[in-house]
Amino acid sequence: MPNSGRMFEIVQLLRTARFPLTATAIAAKLEVTTRTVYRDIAALQAARVPIEGAAGIGYVMRNGYDLPPLMFSPEELDAITVGLALIGRTGDHSLEAAGESAMAKIAAVVPRPGLLPQEHRLFASSWHAIPDPVVDMRLLRDAIRRERKLKLAYRDGAGNLTDRIIRPLALFYYIDGVILASFCELRQGFRHFRHDRIESCEPLEAFFSDSAARLRAEWRLLPDFLATDGAG
The missing domain is CATH 2.30.30 (SH3 type barrels.)
Known part of the structure; x- marks a missing residue:
């Protein structure tokens, strides 16, 4: 996992944790070494991310800190891409149009290759046997x-x-x-x-x-x- 993605995951873990997390616990979740976790936390603290704690005790995130909107990991973006593609199987045309609009908004603020329609690398069949509705x-x-x-x-x-x-x-x-x-x-x-x-x-x-x-x-x-x- 690239450093930026790994640091994002550390922040997410600390934001949602109910108790202090040790470097060992974080390393186990991210499948990296504790040394890597220590290094990443030090970098985050240097960037003024409000992480408190110390080695051997555990780390917590001070209340009130939040990430910028639409910060997704690569796997989360893949899940969103496939999920929105699968809307084509519902037969619900207005929902499909809303999905396309949502993907365009995500692509506009998350500059990642593969998000724009002409760059898509993940696809889903839109085949279905759903009758057309009478009502909207x-x-x-x-x-x-x-x-x-x-x-x-x-x-x-x-x-x-x-x-x-x-x-x-x-x-x-x-x-x-x-x-x-x-x-x-x-x-x-x-x-x-x-x-x-x-x-x-x-x-x-x-x-x-x-x-x-x-x-x-x-x-x-x-x-x-x-x-x-x-x-x-």
């Missing part, structure tokens, strides 16, 4: 983020159309479909809805922030909370 998927994501109730017109697997008031909790992107996990007020229980069976979607001026955390916790305890049934 941004409505679903926004409602989940804002903990806002939705009114749906939903057609189940038997072809029956019902109106639902739901509290949207999460979206699952599978290779052959997208599932909206919700608490359904009509059924008074948790239900999973296939995105391509939602015929209309209307955000309501009603929010469920007071119950969102509890509902998500209860939903996660369900034995089939990852179910793809979508019967609604």
